[in-house]
Amino acid sequence: MDLTFGPEQESIRDAIRGVLADRIPAPRARAELAPDPGLWAEAAALGWFGLGLPEAVGGAGYALPEETILFVELGRSLAAGPWLGTVLATHALTAVPALRDDLASVVGGRTRVAVVDDPADALGDATRPTGTVRGVADGDGVDAFLVLGGRRVRWVSARASGVRVAARESLDPTRRVADLSFTEPSAELLGAEAIPLRRTALVLVAAEALGIAERTLEASVAHAKTREQFGRPIGSFQAVKHRCADMAVRTEVARSIVTFAAVALRDLEPEAPRHAQQAKVLATSAALANGHDNVQNHGGMGFTWEADAHLFLKRAWMLEHAFGTRTAHLEALAAPWRAG
Amino acid sequence: MEIRFSAAEEAFRADARAWLEANVPRDRRPVGADLAALRAYDLAWQRRMFDGGWAGVSWPREYGGRGASLMEQVIWYEEYARAGAPEVTTTFVGLNHAGPTLIACGSEEQKAFHLPRILRGDVVWCQGFSEPNAGSDLASLQTRAVIEGEELVVSGQKIWTSFGNVAEFQELLVRTDPEAPRHRGISWVICAMDTPGIDIRPIKTLTGDQHFCEVFYDGVRIPLRNVVGRLNDGWRVAMATLGFERGTAFLSEQIRLARRVEDLATLARSVPGPRGGRAIDDDEVARRLALARAEVDAMRAMTYRSVSLAVRTGVPGAEASVIRLFFSELVQRIDLLALDILGPAAVERRAEGPGARWADAYLAGLSQTIGGGTKDIQRNIIGERMLGLPR
Numbered sequence: 041m042d043l044t045f046g047p048e049q050e051s052i053r054d055a056i057r058g059v060l061a062d063r064i065p066a067p068r069a070r071a072e073l074a075p076d077p078g079l080w081a082e083a084a085a086l087g088w089f090g091l092g093l094p095e096a097v098g099g100a101g102y103a104l105p106e107e108t109i110l111f112v113e114l115g116r117s118l119a120a121g122p123w124l125g126t127v128l129a130t131h132a133l134t135a136v137p138a139l140r141d142d143l144a145s146v147v148g149g150r151t152r153v154a155v156v157d158d159p160a161d162a163l164g165d166a167t168r169p170t171g172t173v174r175g176v177a178d179g180d181g182v183d184a185f186l187v188l189g190g191r192r193v194r195w196v197s198a199r200a201s202g203v204r205v206a207a208r209e210s211l212d213p214t215r216r217v218a219d220l221s222f223t224e225p226s227a228e229l230l231g232a233e234a235i236p237l238r239r240t241a242l243v244l245v246a247a248e249a250l251g252i253a254e255r256t257l258e259a260s261v262a263h264a265k266t267r268e269q270f271g272r273p274i275g276s277f278q279a280v281k282h283r284c285a286d287m288a289v290r291t292e293v294a295r296s297i298v299t300f301a302a303v304a305l306r307d308l309e310p311e312a313p314r315h316a317q318q319a320k321v322l323a324t325s326a327a328l329a330n331g332h333d334n335v336q337n338h339g340g341m342g343f344t345w346e347a348d349a350h351l352f353l354k355r356a357w358m359l360e361h362a363f364g365t366r367t368a369h370l371e372a373l374a375a376p377w378r379a380g
Numbered sequence: 381m382e383i384r385f386s387a388a389e390e391a392f393r394a395d396a397r398a399w400l401e402a403n404v405p406r407d408r409r410p411v412g413a414d415l416a417a418l419r420a421y422d423l424a425w426q427r428r429m430f431d432g433g434w435a436g437v438s439w440p441r442e443y444g445g446r447g448a449s450l451m452e453q454v455i456w457y458e459e460y461a462r463a464g465a466p467e468v469t470t471t472f473v474g475l476n477h478a479g480p481t482l483i484a485c486g487s488e489e490q491k492a493f494h495l496p497r498i499l500r501g502d503v504v505w506c507q508g509f510s511e512p513n514a515g516s517d518l519a520s521l522q523t524r525a526v527i528e529g530e531e532l533v534v535s536g537q538k539i540w541t542s543f544g545n546v547a548e549f550q551e552l553l554v555r556t557d558p559e560a561p562r563h564r565g566i567s568w569v570i571c572a573m574d575t576p577g578i579d580i581r582p583i584k585t586l587t588g589d590q591h592f593c594e595v596f597y598d599g600v601r602i603p604l605r606n607v608v609g610r611l612n613d614g615w616r617v618a619m620a621t622l623g624f625e626r627g628t629a630f631l632s633e634q635i636r637l638a639r640r641v642e643d644l645a646t647l648a649r650s651v652p653g654p655r656g657g658r659a660i661d662d663d664e665v666a667r668r669l670a671l672a673r674a675e676v677d678a679m680r681a682m683t684y685r686s687v688s689l690a691v692r693t694g695v696p697g698a699e700a701s702v703i704r705l706f707f708s709e710l711v712q713r714i715d716l717l718a719l720d721i722l723g724p725a726a727v728e729r730r731a732e733g734p735g736a737r738w739a740d741a742y743l744a745g746l747s748q749t750i751g752g753g754t755k756d757i758q759r760n761i762i763g764e765r766m767l768g769l770p771r
Contacts, residue, residue: 041389041451042382043685044692049381105381261767276770278756281763285705288762292702293678300681303383318674367667373674374666377645 043299045109052091052102053109059086060117066348074216075121075181084149089126097134098147104240105302108247112298115251115327115359118351120214122178124244124362125155128237129186132193135232142195154182155241156220157363159234161190168202168224169194177362179218180207188238193230200225212354239316241363243302246316246323249359250294253326256334256352257287263338274337283333290326297322317369324366327356383684385455392448393455399432400463409466415591419504419546422470426501435499436475443483443495450687454631461635468632469591470543474498474505478551480621481568485609490570494549506547508538508571508595509618516757518553519562519615523597525554525569527604532556532569534577534600540751544593545580547573552602557612568614570606577601587743631683634707638676640741641714645669647734648721659721668717675710679703698766705758708748715742 045053063079083089092107093099100106107127114123126146133143145151156163156173163169169187179185185203187194196203202225210217261284264275274280301319304312331353335342342349360366385393405425410417429435437456439445448456468475479498482491497503514521523536534554544550550571557565573580577600582590609617648660648669659665686699718738719726725735749755763769 041385041454041684042688042692043681044381044688046381257767261769264769273770275763278760281769282756282759284767284769285759285762288767289702289706292682292699293675293706296681296685297674297678299381299685300383300677303381307383309383315677318677321671321674322678370667370670370674371663373670374660377649377669378660378666 056113064117080149090147103306108302111244111247112251115248116255118214122152122154122182125153128155129153132230132232136230152182153184153186154178156185156187158189165189165192167227169222170224172221174219175217176220180216188234191234193232193234195228196225212358215358242316242320245359245362246298246319249323249327250298252352252356253291253294253330256330257291260284260334260337287330287333294323294326321366321369324360331356392452396456396459404463404465415546419470423501425466426471430500444499450691457631461632470504473507478505484620485617503548505549506541506544508550508552510540512539523554525556530604532602534597537596539594541593541595542591544595563615566614567611568608568617575600641672672714701758701761711745711748715745
């Protein structure tokens, strides 16, 4: 039993954090909200997309716990770009020996992928998906779509005929969304299973939410230590101090269950599916509540466009709506109790 | 990162499980007003653990303990709760507070006399820290001890002393230097509860039970050799063991809480819901139950994380306060959910129904965010010690 980072995980975290800090200094997150091609290329060169893949297929040989480290850092830095779809695609493509070239292209950062979550098979489950999906995160400006159906996983090139992408404004200026419409484009059936991939997605989304919770806690604490009113730092007032303490509790809760779920999924523990859903619920709850409290703690400045506080809260809402809301997951988790 | 236990740890688990299965008392723990019966039951169980080599799992071997590693302690307390072994109440202060304090700060004579008695289940210890005017602000305590020859003469009052009316000894904080800065004039003293001048009065709590006491001291003479650590150094002595003993012992309470969520789900399948059907068919009830289980699972992960951090770094971290605060409020959320599920049965007191059991738990749970540092104090600790916010 060891839920702490060893030296190897610490160095992965520090390396990723360093690159993101260089590439996305805080003011830039406001000024330049589009994905940064330079960051993307550097991420590929550093092997971030293949972090959780076996070395035999060009990966770094780590697993989901190390991938969660990447996504925590992406959340902390509000990095823009189709990170989730691209990392999930590497897992989906690894299962298909015939698509090794496509896999290499994704791992190498040359193919960007958005994920389409379609658990109820609204697009059908045939090789020619048809229908409309609204609000696909990162759906604009990618090269391919990974369609996660109820059971099957399909791969659709963004340039295939029958694919229409309409960019939409999203709540979160740092995350693009698009409405997709598929009219029988040709699609490759990948042979990968949608259900385990969706669980991986839940943990990675939860990790990104954990990053939001961490970063907003740190921002609030830093502000509460330096901002003075009534002749003293506002962090000395219990109303503010206790709000920060609650943010810390939520962050610890989220960190613990995300880490536990990631290791449990890696080791194929029988309770891992439950923990993946729990991680999603508790981490997005922490991100939303901390994001809200962080706006409050910054007072009038927290309400401005110029401050970063709103961006974290808005990203938290995007994550809440990725791969099922809290309401949906909690009802699914309660379903076994209700049966019979 | 690893969530499995090692082969050696699993072997330890198998030993613990086998022993507990064979030895956990079959007769029910006495409940209600008969504290003498409760004391006898708890001490008999402690003696049984002692004879089996399982008393004081966290205590070093040289003092008769099991000398278990932190992870083995985790496993022991998990198995302890799983086996339905008796909750640790009357023996708590001796095993988890006074004993470890003596191990850390006591003289050889004090250790030789007291530690075997605690481990064998010969005695009950109680705590004499809080006073009517020193609760959250413990360092303002006023119970005075004046040195006369080889004795301390103690006068004053303590309160919230659990099981003071059935205890032999008390860990007592007294002010020995009223001129010194308030943290520096306090001493930690072993007080025999049968010393003349001590008057113990039970306090009836809102649950109706009487294990809480207030204790009055009127010229109580305590030998100076009963001071633990140095005179006037009692604050440091008291803080020396507030760290980790609670951390692992706490796991049993967490496991019991996990079981209560499952019991509650079973209850929700059998009682009517607010709009007909079963309670579990109500979406809000279902979501709250699922959230409770998620939070219980997260707390277990948080405890594992905290223990593995302590193993890695060698010191208990500040997360202990986070876990304590989260646990106390989670207990109360679950108790509240239970009463919501029960509906009108929550306010009926019928011996045969489930209502009384859950209502009693709800009432008892109100103390979770008061005792051992209120939730407000816990938030101060997290804010100041963990986050570094100014006082």
